[in-house]
Amino acid sequence: MTHVIHTREDMTHVIHTRAELARELTTTPVAVVMTMGALHDGHRRLMREAKKRAELVIVTIFVNPLQFGPNEDFDKYPRTLEADVEACRAEGVAVVFAPSRDQVYPTGAPSITMNAGPLGEILEGASRPGHFAGMLTVVQKLLMLTRADVAFFGEKDFQQLALIRRMVRDLELGVEIVGVPTVREPDGLAMSSRNRYLSPDDRRAALALSRALREGAAHSDAETALATATKILAEEPAVRVDYLALTGADLGPAPADGPARLLVAARVGATRLIDNVPLALERSA
């Protein structure tokens, strides 16, 4: 009798082509965690949530050119495949799909892409024209290629999550979307692959974002919440705010009372960071 011993390493298949991916799809359900790599504990939290839902967890690692503007950081985006695979192994992920551009876009740049609609024009969409169309196009492709039953996305990219939910609903894609709360560094900074661009001084200044959101969200009237966050951001000269917005939980207008969201985007040095927190507004008497 032969005993096959599966080591931890055997359990994670690292693949690069769509043909290999198709061969991995032997069981259901399939859970997918889509990433651009440079993995951190935020990504690992998504993997852990995915593991609770499916034996077959696929982590995709692809820096999608379609969602970067001409003056953005596509070329310098950190590419750390070896360390990323180690992180996936440590989480017991079954498959890491790290395709080349040609594997994802075999016909070249697609001539038919997603339209992100009005929700894609505000906030991040206003600062990054075309970003959400490119993001939704690759998400749709990766959902198809992985035949995912359930997909996990972080609340750190709150507008992205809202748009993916909207796409799945509007186009009846038949996949469950699960949102996962933001994982933070012990001092409050939202984990992000782009944090590794920050110099020690920038890293200190960047703390103003999470502090502004946290202290703003401690207030239950909209005016004080916004004023508090605005003041904290203004006190940090190294932070150049792109937007600070108080919206409804669906990113529509903030309600008079009920669940709402406080969102910020800012440049710290050359690095653009985003963050957001939930808050509950109360009608003032």
Ligand SMILES: Nc1ncnc2c1ncn2[C@@H]1O[C@H](COP(=O)(O)OP(=O)(O)OP(=O)(O)O)[C@@H](O)[C@H]1O
């Ligand atoms: N701190 C975090 N907590 C929870 N989920 C996160 C966190 N950071 C990223 N994610 C989620 O991980 C997935 C992949 O994101 P991505 O690879 O762009 O990482 P990122 O850290 O957001 O990178 P970037 O710094 O480029 O924005 C997305 O669903 C994203 O929302």
Ligand SMILES: CC(C)(CO)[C@@H](O)C(=O)[O-]
């Ligand atoms: C969802 C995603 C992997 C699509 O490229 C990307 O936007 C990201 O990493 O959040």
Ligand code: BAL
């Ligand atoms: N984290 C969202 C993907 C992007 O910034 O392009």
